[in-house]
Amino acid sequence: MTDVLLKLEQVSYRYPDGTNALSGCSLVIRQGKRTVVLGANGAGKTTMFLHLNGILRPSAGQVFYGGVPLDYSRSGIRELRSRIGLVFQNPDSQLFSASVREDVSFGPMNLGLEKRIVGERVAAALHAVRMTECADKPVHNLSYGQKKRVCIAGVLAMQPGLIVLDEPMSGLDAAMQRELLAVLERLHADGMTVVIATHDLDFAYEWADDAIVLQKGKLLAQGTAAVLLQQTEVQAELGASPVIADIAASLALTGMAVRDKGYLPRSRRELLAAISAFHRQESDR
Numbered sequence: 001m002t003d004v005l006l007k008l009e010q011v012s013y014r015y016p017d018g019t020n021a022l023s024g025c026s027l028v029i030r031q032g033k034r035t036v037v038l039g040a041n042g043a044g045k046t047t048m049f050l051h052l053n054g055i056l057r058p059s060a061g062q063v064f065y066g067g068v069p070l071d072y073s074r075s076g077i078r079e080l081r082s083r084i085g086l087v088f089q090n091p092d093s094q095l096f097s098a099s100v101r102e103d104v105s106f107g108p109m110n111l112g113l114e115k116r117i118v119g120e121r122v123a124a125a126l127h128a129v130r131m132t133e134c135a136d137k138p139v140h141n142l143s144y145g146q147k148k149r150v151c152i153a154g155v156l157a158m159q160p161g162l163i164v165l166d167e168p169m170s171g172l173d174a175a176m177q178r179e180l181l182a183v184l185e186r187l188h189a190d191g192m193t194v195v196i197a198t199h200d201l202d203f204a205y206e207w208a209d210d211a212i213v214l215q216k217g218k219l220l221a222q223g224t225a226a227v228l229l230q231q232t233e234v235q236a237e238l239g240a241s242p243v244i245a246d247i248a249a250s251l252a253l254t255g256m257a258v259r260d261k262g263y264l265p266r267s268r269r270e271l272l273a274a275i276s277a278f279h280r281q282e283s284d285r
């Protein structure tokens with residue numbers, strides 16, 4: 001594959017207490033794609049993410065960015081962090097400044113950018129997550145969803161090419177999830193590579209280009225999300241299946257042609273459109 005942005009090659013990681021969180025894990029993340037990382041609790045998703053921007057260093061194996069092994073020197077890590085933005089699951093472990101603006105400024109300031117440039121980046125990042133109004137609010141007064149968006153703004157202010165989000169939808173209500181998704185869609189449309197760890201298979205099926213499935217610190221499967229999520233082995237490991245895939249498959253069994261040029265509907269909207277199209281065709285006969 002020519003468009004590989006990040007690659008893990010036989011990465012193992014053992015925590016100081018002796019837990020083997022990753023064992024010979026190999027996978028790739030493709031440039032410009034939307035990738036979901038799936039796996040049961042404890043499968044190693046978070047540990048894998050911490051390897052992508054050099055917070056953790058493999059006990060064995062290697063991580064490559066653009067075909068080059070990661071450089072764990074101080075300057076190497078600094079450069080890596082400006083290219084790969086990691087949004088933690090819990091916003092409280094990411095935010096530490098008094099005000100929103102201060103927090104979002106921290107990364108670009110550390111890059112040694114001019115004050116004016118920092119200001120511009122912070123304004124753009126806050127605008128991207130629709131948090132401009134809250135720029136001067138104390139971080140501790142924000143709602144959970146707002147904190148999440150400030151974390152994303154902090155990462156965007158670094159202008160990374162890849163954004164990695166660890167279970168970003170957890171703890172958000174449906175409206176906030178939609179809003180966050182809209183933010184991610186805009187970033188992806190602007191060319192950003194987006195990687196998300198999630199337990200929501202319906203979301204994964206509808207949204208992702210690629211999927212990575214981890215099992216006990218190893219890669220179980222990797223490939224086109226819509227294809228992988230229909231595989232029995234993957235569904236068994238995840239203990240669930242996307243509801244739209246199930247409905248489309250069972251309608252297809254009844255002879256209803258929901259498949260359009262070999263493509264099964266992936267969202268509620270596509271499924272309903274396919275069913276209406278089928279009924280129109282039937283009544284035209």
Ligand SMILES: Nc1ncnc2c1ncn2[C@@H]1O[C@H](COP(=O)(O)OP(=O)(O)O)[C@@H](O)[C@H]1O
Nearest residue numbers: 015017019021040041042043044045046047048
């Ligand atoms: N700081 C830590 N110290 C020791 N073990 C840890 C630590 N963090 C995670 N683990 C263990 O590593 C394994 C993988 O965890 P994690 O990467 O958090 O999985 P996931 O994000 O898929 O739930 C689990 O067995 C977990 O208990």
Ligand SMILES: [Mg+2]
Nearest residue numbers: 045046047166
């Ligand atoms: Mg995790």
